Amino acid sequence: MAENNFEGEGREFRCGFIALVGRPNTGKSTLLNRILDTKIAITSAKPQTTRNRITGILNGEDYQAIFLDTPGINVKKGLMRSHLVKIALSTLNYADIVLFIIDAKAGIKKDDIVILDKIEKVDAMKILLINKIDLLKKEELLPLIDSLKKYEFIEEFIPISAKRGTNLKRLISVVVDNLPIAPRYFEADIITDRPEEFLFAEYIREKIYRLLQEELPYCVHVEVEEIKERKEGLIYVSANIFVEKESQKGIIIGKKGEMIKEIGSRARKDIEYFTGCKVYLDLRVYVKKKWTENEKLLHKYGYTSDEN
Structure with missing residues (x-):
């Protein structure tokens, strides 16, 4: 991928932070790896595999999108689980854009409602990603999207398949177009800040x-x-x-x-x-x-x- 060019060809450079949030096992880490075309976040069928906030950096010619992958949010008890939820929710404080990811097959669950309540209060653009659409029949998708439009603070609804890369170009385009105008935060050849x-x-x-x-x-x-x-x-x-x-x-x-x-x-x-x-x-x-x-x-x- 070409390096960023903050001063080149009169383009306004965009840079910002994008938080990926959702219940466990909705595909946040799979999506991050797919966006970056490399593996920095681990995936597993076991819920809450991600335990820390992981930064993945997508560099384009006139943008830098900094993705913050987070542990899955659920309301089950336990000291470590409560810490994981705090890590996930604290990430919202840094976000210019929030990508809220749900499982298309499961629909909206109790934990999703908790997350929606939290992100409604965040001063950031909110995008709802309906992941795993490869598991749905075509006639099931539109009614699902229609049922989600009652959440009026959500500005975009994008159906995707992180596993297959479906609608990824559209997602990246929407994200980049809504990043704030700002210089890059990291050098152009860095894809993660994790050691x-x-x-x-x-x-x-x-x-x-x-x-x-x-x-x-x-x-x-x-x-x-x-x-x-x-x-x-x-x-x-x-x-x-x-x-x-x-x-x-x-x-x-x-x-x-x-x-x-x-x-x-x-x-x-x-x-x-x-x-x-x-x-x-x-x-x-x-x-x-x-x-x-x-x-x-x-x-x-x-x-x-x-x-x-």
Whole structure:
């Protein structure tokens, strides 16, 4: 993609922040990866896979769109869940545009109504994205859109399929046209402000949930301890996986270590694709009892909003 040109050809450069919000599993991270044409946000069939606000940056010739992916919002109890909701809602404070994403097949649920109430009060353009339209019959889509028009503060309704890329060009066009006139916030060759340690840890966590989504609840945290370049361009990555129980540790390691080998093999491929280098991935598993209900550990691991 061509670099931004703030002063070129008399164009007014546009730059701004776009918050992606919605219930768990509505496709926010899939959409962000599709928009950027690269993988910076992890995806899984398990709800609330995203736990931190992730920044993805789309650079065009006369714009820079800064997307803020957020944890899925739901009203279930639990200390970590409440922190995830705070992270998601605090992102609205930075947004010039809010992309509220719903699941076309599920329609509007209780958590969606909670989110709608929050974004109505935000001083930003509101766009409602009806995702997963590939799962709907054509005759089901228009009645769904009509039923949503009662939310008069929503300025655009755009049906999309993040998985297939349907209507993506229209979405980007609407977003760019409504960004404020401003200089770029990041350099033109940056696609995320997250460090490699964060991204690699997310790749590992994604593989754990994809392979073990039925066996493990929300108890896995991954920290990359070391990234080091070795001889002949090999990158050494050391990462620690934290769970809450010995039984969970056993599940991740697997019989004769087969599961952790598979997790490592899949995560290593993502890291190699991202870096363009061969990678040696060293994984270790530790138990930290009840870390998801420990305020200090949640803060240490980054599961807090700017308001905490």
